[in-house]
Structures are given as structure tokens and as C-alpha cells.
Amino acid sequence: MGSEDSERQQFDTRAVTFGEKADAAAGGDVVSPIHLSSTFALPGLDPDFGLEDADPEKGEWLYGRLSNPTRHALEKRLASLEGGEHGFAFASGTAAIATAAMAVVEPGDHVVAFDDLYAGTKRLFERVLRDRFGVDVEFVDATDLGAVAGAVREDTALVWMETPTNPLLRLCDVRGIAAIADAAGAVFGVDNTFLSPFFQNPLALGADVVAHSATKYLNGHSDSLGGALVTNDDALAEEIAFLQQVGFGNQMAPFDAYLVLRGVKTLPVRMRQHAANAQRVAEYLDDHDRVRAVHYPGLASHPQHDLAAEQTTGHGGILSFELDGEFADAKAFLEALTDFTLAVSVGGVESLVELPAGMTHEPLPKAEREAVGITDTLVRMSVGVEHVDDLLADLDRGFAAMPESRAVN
Template sequence: MDDRDSRVGDDVDKGGDDGDRFETRAVTYGEAGARTGAARDVVTPIHLTTTYEVPGLDPDADLETLDPDAGEFLYSRLSNQTRNALEHRLAALEGGEHAFAFASGTAAITTAVTAVVHPGDHVVAFEDLYGGTRSLLTRLFRDRFAVDVTFVDARDPEAVAEAARPDTTLFWMETPTNPLLRLCDIEAIAEVADDCGAVLGVDNTFLGPMFQHPLDLGADLVVHSTTKYLNGHSDSLGGALVTDDADLADEVAFLQRVGMGNVMASFDAYMVLRGTKTLPLRMRAHEANATAVAEFFEGHDGVRAVHYPGLETHPQHDLATRQMDGFGGVVSVELDADLAGVERFLGALEHFPLAVSLGGVESLVEHPATMTHSPLSQAERDDLGITDGLLRFSVGVEHREDLIADLKRGFAALDGVEVVVSDDD
């Protein structure tokens, strides 16, 4: 067992019962308070009701501060038993005090930024962000709400510090980034944010709470697309935000329940609760398969570059080993091919459907230039290194030899060779 394995499952002080380890919290935490009635369900039911009967008039009631933990329910936008159970579990898994579940990951990011910035403020963001997040920061916050945004190569903490200004209120980071799997030093950037009196937000979607702990490294808030690893089965859309900051949590709660009304539906909350029960098992399988796939790509002549933090050849492997408890299940590669060659490669694959998203038990592949990052201009894609040959693989939990055999079929098609890959190849 290496050092990373020994850290997974360590006791935590925040979010868990009596220091329960990660695997235990992933299965059980948060559900007991959502059980109602004599049956005492082991699994939290799906509470589909939109409204609740109240015992009588209460002139002093504050509808914006209902406490679901105290059984205060009025309307499901404000509070719902299934969503409340999930929010408790998300807080426990991420090691935070306050968690909020949203209708999508983008909704969580939008709420996080809105909770922090005002017109005239300044945001510093990693230049290599998910295309939707980059568009959100520019087309919504910059162009409509007069929030200035500076994109920097956050692999260098000094570049982040140099971009800061007196009006900087938010630093927004992804690590690893989508799709080039670049890293930023969360702890170093947290110090920059503290010096500025600003908030550091980290999108932790690519690793999830098992493999990376931004709050412990100094981040003020963490967001996830629960659609990805937390749910893990590509059948539920959602997002999450976790923070230790009580004032920030109050603002997020207002925006979630009243200001925007963007909450996760109870059915989706149930699905994510179910998904987290197998999160530790799935993440280990994702990582093992991704490592095998990355090593296969690294040894192939048809590949120009492989991006995976678990490889010793990754330029930030040392940071990955220090900052992360695992390397995740996403591998990006640049094929030595033009767009027509990429199409031949993709057309031959059987176990990697061409689709956006990631983090499900099934493997997927996507072409960033024409899919996730298509909203960016050609110049922006060129600056970021999003070439026509770049592919992002979400490596699932199938047998690794079947996945590698499938990739061999792709390379055979790329070379114009018809080949049947045997199990022994």
C-alpha cells in the first residue's frame, strides 16, 4: 500500500459521525434523519411531494431559514427530506460543514460565483477550464454583469498572484482541468486568495471527494457536477456546493432556495445518494483502468501526447502525488492524426461511445474541439492546446484488457488496416 492508499479512509473531524472513515460515510451518512414513519426505511425514500401541511399559523416564521433538520418543511424548493439527506452526505464526504444540491453542476457554479461577486468586481480564473464554465464567466458575468475576468495559467501560482488586483473577490480553479488535466497548487493559491481577502472556489468534479480535499488545502468552497462520479451511472443530472464559511453558506442558501430557486429534484437526490454508496469501489476501479489505458497510449507510436497525472511523465506528477489521494479516471490523448483520421479511429471503437460527460461506470470518449469546447473560438482553442487530434477518455470499470483491445481496433482503423484483436493480443 502506497502513501496515497493509506490516506484514503483516514478519520476526519468535520462531517462524519465519530470519525467514521470515507467508505462508511459514503454508504450511511445523512440518511437516518430523513427516515420517517414506523417503517424506518434503511434507504431514504424519494419524497416527491411539492408542499407540506403545517400545524397552524406562525406569524414569526421565517420562510428563508427553515431548518429541515428540525423537521421544518413547507415547500420542496425550500427544503425536502431526500435532498436534505444528500446534502448531509455531500458535506460529510467533502469534509465541510454546509452542502447544497443543485439541478446541475453549472447551476452550482453560477450560484457560487453569484454569491461572491458584484458588478465591478474582478475574478481570476484558470485559463484551461471546462468550456461551459469559461463561457459562463465571459458571456454572463463579464458581458452582462460587468464583472471583469482574467484568465491565467494557474499552473504557476506566481502568475495567479500577479493577476490579482485590489478589486479581486474570487479565484476560480479546476484541478485537474478539463480536458488537458493540468493542475494548480490549491494550497499555494489559497494563500494568494487569503492575502487578497478573496474567495477561492475549486471545481473538484474530475477527482471527487475521495481523491482530493480542497477545503483541507485552504479552498473556501468546492463544487461538483454530481452528474459525474458522485452519481456514477449517467442517469442523474445535478450539482453540489460545499463550504465551511457560514456567511457564504447563508448567501448560497438564499440564492438556492429563493434568489434563483435552483434545487436538485428529489428523484435525482435519491439517485446520487444511491450512487455514493459505491463511490469508493468505483473510484479505485476507474483509477486502475485509467492508469492501464494511459500507459498503453504512452507506449503507442500513434500518439503525440498523453495527459494523465498518474504518469511519471506528467509535468506535474509530483504535485499530483502531494495534493491528491488518487489520479482519477480521465485520460486525454492527442492522436497523430488529422480530423479525418480521428473520425476513423472513433468509428472503430465499440466500448467507448462518443458522448460528452464523464464519471459513469461505462467508458466514454469525446472530442473537445467539436463538442465540449466548441463554444470557444478557434483562436481560443489554439491558445489552450485544444487540437483536432485531442480526445478525452472517461475510463469506466469494464475489464481493462477489453478496453485496450478496443483502442487497438481504433488505431488499426486509423492506419487503414482491418484487424481482429484477440483476447491474447
């Protein structure tokens, strides 16, 4: 399929077919096979044919680290879904973000980032970019466009955002920040993991590069690890390709590429169900007397509900809420749940729940966690595609297990 198909077809169609084409001469596989070969036979010896000369678009393959038919099909599909020209699949979301950053910054450069970034990304920026490579990393409250503008300097090389953030579901104004980054000559990257390209397209809003943990919604079944980058910037794409294939060798393995390629086929139908269930769960929690606050952009009470309506087409399946109590209350609530599984990660068809202060964000100092709103009773939920009535009944069980619980409204 070519670019004309990407422009002609709707998202749901491209999610199923783009990047794959049955080849009768090669067996007629409707689904891209898992190409596990680490190397590929050449038709002959050509002294002018080098490592970087093999063209996947022409079906030319040389070595699995450089390119692979299964991974190539996935990269084409992800680029199409994000509205980009260049797609890259990595071994993990962290590998993708690290590659994007290292493709842009040099020692002494300045980086502006959301202060509510995922803890793993924040540690990457602090312990690798700042501590090892001498990059000046500045974290700001990016819900305030003025704070971002005030932080950007002449030597700012990269502006990095998540929207919504993990785990507080804070949004930033992608269009507004894109204008700020562009005026400063900085590359603007957006982690789009929580909403997926189905609900948000940062490139169309002005971002230069979009990142995903493909482990999450793109795969959707909690059975593979992966990451992705998509960009329209040819020069940036060239540097990312060099780091992926030669500099770091952190590309996605063929079997994981097959799993994500399969998972993306159902992304639209999954995202619709995730969002519908999450909206019901958020409304239930928002009306519960043992809940202090609910963080979900789909609620009218969310401080950035209007911004969400402007730059997204849906609110996704992830929410967080703060229980009225202490750590022991949160522990009792979580351990009483049976349909929500206590586990890290998000984006699978099954519903997951976790306590950031004791799990995903535990490595952060308590003072630092609390400074950005991650209390000991903040619960994050990845709402799955099960029947929502069963999920609500499970939450009833959790609240009933809390000490001195009151009747559910």
C-alpha cells in the same frame, strides 16, 4: 447522524450511510425515500413562523423549493465527504458554479480563473459575469503559481480553479493559490468534479468553496443531472442558501437527489476501479507509436505528477491524448470503437470517449482552443469500470482503423 459520526467514520462508511437514518415511526426505510411533495402540512398556525424558519435538522419542512428531505440527506452526505459544514445540491453543475460566483461578485469586481476551465464554465464567466454584469474576468495559466499571484488585485473578489482541468488534466497548486487568495481577501473556489472527494479535498487544502457536477462521479451512472457546493464559510453558505432557495430557485429535484444519494454509496469502489483502469489505459497509450502525447497525472511523465502526489490520493478515471494525424484520423479512430461509447460527459461506470474540438469545446473559436492545447486530434476518455483487457482491445480496433496505421507496440 451528527458531526461526531463524520469525524469518527471512514470515507467509505460515510459514503454509504451518512445523512440517512432509519425512522421506525415513519416506516423504517433503510434508504431515504423520494419525497416528491411540493409542500408540507403544518401542525398549526404560528404567525411567528416564516418561510426561513423551518429547520430541516429538526425535521421541519415547509415548501419543496426551500428544503426537501431527500435533498437534505444528500446535502448532508456531500458536505461530510468534502469535509465541510454546509452542503447544497443544485439542478446542474453549471447552476452550482453560477450560484457560487453570484454569491461573491458584484459589478465592477475582478475575477481570476484558470485559462483551461471547462468550456461551459468559461462561457458562463465571459457571457454572464463579464458581458452582462460588468465583472472583470481574467484568465491565467494557473499551473504557474506566479501567474496567479501576478493577476490577483486589490479588487479581486473570486479566484476560480479546476484541478485537474477539462480536457488537458492540468493541475494547480491548491495550497499555494489558497494562500494568495486569502492574502487578497478573495474567495477561492475549486471545481473538484474530475477527482471527486474520494481522491481530493480542496477545503482541507485551503479552498473556501468546492463545486461538483454531480452528474459525473457523484452519481456515477449517467442517469441524472445535478450540481453541488460545499463550504465551511458560514456567511458564504448563508448567501448560497438564499440564492438557491429564493434568488434563483435552482435546487436539485427530489428524484435526482435520490439517484445521486444512491450513486454516492458506491463512490469509493467505483473510483478505485476507474483509477486502476485509467492508469493501465494511459500506460498503453503512452507506449503507442500513433500517440503524440498523453495527459494523465498518474504518469511519471506528466509535468505535475509530483504535485498530484502532494495534494491528491489518486488520479481518477479521466485522461486525454493527442493522436498522431489529422481530424480524419481521429474520426476513424473514434468511430471504430465499440466498448468506448462516443458521447459527451464523464464519470459514469461506462467508458466514454469524445473529441473536444468537435464536441464539448466546439463552441470555442479554433484559435482559442489551440492556444490552450486543444487540437483537432485531442481525444478525451472517461475510463469506466469494465474489464481493462476489453478496453485495451477496443483501443487496438481504433488504431487499426486509422489510415496508414502501424503495428501496435
